[in-house]
Amino acid sequence: MVEWIVGITGASGAIYALRLLDVMKKSDYRPHLIVSAAGERVIQEESGLTLDEVSEGCQLYSVYDVGASIASGSFPARGMIVLPCSMHALAAMSLGLADNLLTRAADVTLKEGRKLIVVPRETPLHAIHLENMARLAKAGATIVPAMPAFYHEPKSIDDLVDFVVGKVLDQAGIEHALFQRWGY
Known part of the structure; x- marks a missing residue:
């Protein structure tokens, strides 16, 4: 089984x-899950x-x-x-502040x-947000903003969610069929 660590924080977007x-649980990937206190609250409030x-x-x-471990x-x-x-x-990770398990695992x-x-998952962004993203990217992270596309003609919120999650899976090298790719 392939091991991946998944962190969920307090930003909106639990979906x-x-x-x-x-998707990971249905495949050969085992999620090792860390959820911040705010992340747990957002999960409860957004999904029940x-x-x-x-x-x-x-x-x-x-x-x-x-x-x-x-x-x-x-x-x-x-x-x-x-x-x-x-x-x-994001700010904690960009500064190497490993003050909890989520940020330590990222470090x-x-x-x-x-x-x-x-x-x-935030909008609008100010200069400090952008600088933290740039610092994290320079350190080797891949930044995948939760920005769905529309060329695949989504019909539902699930289609929009699948597009973003599919882009994340692409970056992780995990095969999926969550959205129709451009030109296919």
């Missing part, structure tokens, strides 16, 4: 994380689901357990996806040269 986890329901089929870690470079993760990513978590992912995919 993206739920769809990502659903509890963390126990969301984490079924995942290995769940407390965001406060900085000694968890995924906080070490010796943990054999392929990479980490932070979806949705709040500006608070370790970067130092080990593994794939860190960050999906910010």
Whole structure:
């Protein structure tokens, strides 16, 4: 089983994380899940689901357990996806502030040269947000803003969600058929 770390923070957009986890659990990818306190609240408010329901089929870690196995470079993760990513978590990651398990796992992912995919979900953006994204990108992270496209003629919110999640999966090297690609 291929190991991926998934972080969910307090930005709006829990629907993206739920769809990502659903796709990963149905494939040969095992999500190691970290959810911030604000992330848990957003999941509850936007989906009505509890963390126990969301984490079924995942290995769940407390965001406060900085000694968890995924906080070490010796943990054999392929990479980490932070979806949705709040500006608070993005700023902490961009500055190397490994003050909880989510930001520590992101820091370790970067130092080990593994794939860190960050999906910010905020608008509008000011200069500090953009500078933090640029700093994180320079450190090796891939920034995939939650910006759906329309060339695939979406018919529902699920189609828009699948497009964004599909772009994240593309960056992770995980095959999917969530949206029709341009020209196919």
